[in-house]
Amino acid sequence: MLDQPLTLPCGAELPNRIAKGAMTEGMATPDGRPTEELERLYGIWSDGGAGMLLTGNIIIDKDHLERPGNVVIEREPDADMAARLARWAKAGTRGGNHLWAQLSHGGRQTPKVVNPNPKSSSDVALALPGGQFGRPTPLTKDEIADLVQRWGIAAKACKEAGFTGVQVHAAHGYLISQFLSPRVNLRTDEYGGSLQNRARILLEAVGAVRSAVGPDFPISVKLNSADFQKGGFAFEDSINVVQWLEAASVDLIEISGGTYEQPKLMGVAGMEDEEAQNVAPSTAAREAYFVDFAKAMQDEVNVPLMVTGGFRTRAAMQQALDMGAADVIGLGRPMCLVTDAPRQLIEGREALPRYEDNLDLIPNWLGFLKRFQMMKAINGFAGIYWFYQQLWLLGHEGRVDEAYSVFKAFRTIEARNKAIMEARG
């Protein structure tokens, strides 16, 4: 049942099975500090009945934002930062739910406007048209050691501020996911080569976080079921990594998939053909595209799993719980407009809107343009920008605007990104 509590291995209890997935907010100050707008947004969500809210990307290195306007924790917070984090945590837990901080590093997916010379596992550039991302430089071993420590420092800062858990972001093609991918990680040292080596940075980050927060505090990892790319991180790899994470005392694995090159996380086709994975398809929960992976994963591990991506009907959510595929259901896009979707679902609402079906920047009569890679990429980003704009409105004005145009959202967010980067200097 969706309203059933879940006890995690560390002993903490989630009050129900619905969580809001991480969604980047872009509402920090130009130097990465939480704001009143973030407090408003998370207060609204906390009133919405979710058992757990995940923050959007909180970045552990100001030069590797996922997006202008990310919150940044790269060292022990000063008094102002600590107070801002505490106010954010207080607002985001006022409904009695959990609030977990997602700790991330953009790696080569850091946009050029933030940093034209990002660091990654190796020097493999993103294969995307448009020149939005710079060619990366490989991290040195000292730099890796420094980043690992920062995951711990940021986790401790969040715990002290009143967040009730943390999540290490190892999915979606960001830095740790770059290390996991044999396509992006060409290193020949102990951080590259075998899966064990490619997973080393992740396990070290989790170890640093566990030492920083102690045994009773929830730690989650968001992991790809697969990258869905030829020669990429495959489902068999993912199962192995989850087994290691379980042994490393992780409390909840969130299963997602894909990268910027292959945005399977949104259920969207990428630039290249999708690489099929070795998992038995079931007839279950079709709308939620990682459920079969989670089900196959559950047969191999005991750690609780959260599954995010595509859930829109209560029946599919219930089925994923009943068939033992998921312990927690993650909701993303619907929560940008229906902020109390968890309460409504628990009270019996059958289905949430599929806003994503009507968010083309390119009108139908120009559909042929989508054959061109550049247009496909812009169209994909614009749909996401529309959700960014809804979050912005919630944080600033406490309202959403379903009629907001996709085109306007695209222009508004691009202009806002530029303004944030100019203010940062």
Ligand SMILES: Cc1cc2nc3c(=O)[nH]c(=O)nc-3n(C[C@H](O)[C@H](O)[C@H](O)COP(=O)(O)O)c2cc1C
């Ligand atoms: C506006 C927006 C921002 C997102 N930001 C993040 C993020 O910061 N971290 C993350 O792990 N996933 C992020 N995602 C992915 C979601 O957590 C989720 O995996 C995805 O939206 C699929 O779930 P859904 O079908 O319920 O939307 C974002 C998605 C959207 C729509």
